[in-house]
Amino acid sequence: TGCGKEVVVNLIQELSNRGTGPFVKLNCGAIPETLIDYEFFGHEKGAFTDAKIQKKGVFERASGGTLFLDEIGELSLAAQVRLLRVLQQKIVTRIGGMHSIPVDFRLVAATHRDLKQMAEEGRFRNDLLYRLNLFPLRIPPLRERQEDLFPLTDFFLNRLRSKYGISQPLSLSQKSVEQMQKYKWPGNVRELENTLERSVLTSSDYQNIQIVFEGETGWSGPVVQAASPEQIKLESFEMMQKHYFEAVLKATKGKISGADGAAALTDMHPNTLRSKLEKLGVTFKAVKPEL
Structure with a gap:
């Protein structure tokens, strides 16, 4: 909760065998639904009018290191499907791209919501919850x-x-x-x-x-x-x-x-x-x- 989760995630990154790899953070609650694909997958140059240069998405940038998805409970069901597919297949394709790009990153997710309750209410995918819940850590409130x-x-x-x-x-x-x-x-x-x-x-x-x-x-x-x-x-x-x-x-x-x-x-x-x-x-x- 608050900055405490960031401290924990930083320690996970620094003390792991991926400590020298990239460390990419994304606040899911701060990204509009219309832009989530651009943040997740990036785009090729010329993929759309304002795409002046090629941009890598967070999955690709985090490859070899750690991806921290903060407030993952704010993702829409459609975005959850995209995330789950990447976790299962370990490949991404940039918007406007033709080639699949392999990715290998550790995913750390945080939320202040009760994901189990959200799953029971149909607002969070059960299959994604099971995949994320490999090693849960609860940070007590201050x-x-x-x-x-x-x-x-x-x-x-x-x-x-x-x-x-x-x-x-x-x-x-x-x-x-x-x-x-x-x-x-x-x-x-x-x-x-x-x-x-x-x-x-x-x-x-x-x-x-x-x-x-x-x-x-x-x-x-x-x-x-x-x-x-x-x-x-x-x-x-x-x-x-x-x-x-x-x-x-x-x-x-x-x-x-x-x-x-x-x-x-x-x-x-x-x-x-x-x-x-x-x-x-x-x-x-x-x-x-x-x-």
């Missing part, structure tokens, strides 16, 4: 493995230090530690990662970071009095933006332009960013910002 919570937290905080160029160590407040232990983490590891990043970006003290769960602003100042819920939401959003850009400026030591500047980090034009900072009233007092 709420069931509390012992992993803070090792993962340390890992993500170190990665955030590198991402935002923060020189000092990042530490959570004691209150935040207690809140995290009580929280159920419905979004699992991915929610943990996003929550920590949000908390770091809205923090003014890297040694005493306050955890900010989804829907919270991270602002601990005076409550804004407003005439309506809409105004409260607007004020909170603007305050969150302000804290975000202050954190970005802090991470880039006030630098706006350049490859390591705040504009590049936020994917904005430097002049657009300067205008945004001026509108929000953002200043950076720790260093002299290049505004």
Whole structure:
């Protein structure tokens, strides 16, 4: 669940005898049904109007290594048939091609759905389920493995230090530690990662970071009095933006332009960013910002 399955799949690839081979990932839930054949099988140059070059599909690219099909429960029945045929025959033919191409890959599939129930309801093929269910692994949700919570937290905080160029160590407040232990983490590891990043970006003290769960602003100042819920939401959003850009400026030591500047980090034009900072009233007092 969340990033946990990716860690497991990466370990399977790295520690296996296919570790030096290709490692191809495809999120089945992100591919429209009309494009699934192009992703699965690829195409020859000129196979259709926009086919300017030859493209290999995921089965062919993964040959000799591992293919990871994430969210396999999202595949339509028609796509399941195509996948099953490749697993049985171990050959593919590119769209617009005339020749069968042998493929040899390890398939690892993941899903958050109950495939057995889906098969009983006729939404997942039994024969494909049997083939996939050779060696099932269940990754417990984060709420069931509390012992992993803070090792993962340390890992993500170190990665955030590198991402935002923060020189000092990042530490959570004691209150935040207690809140995290009580929280159920419905979004699992991915929610943990996003929550920590949000908390770091809205923090003014890297040694005493306050955890900010989804829907919270991270602002601990005076409550804004407003005439309506809409105004409260607007004020909170603007305050969150302000804290975000202050954190970005802090991470880039006030630098706006350049490859390591705040504009590049936020994917904005430097002049657009300067205008945004001026509108929000953002200043950076720790260093002299290049505004």
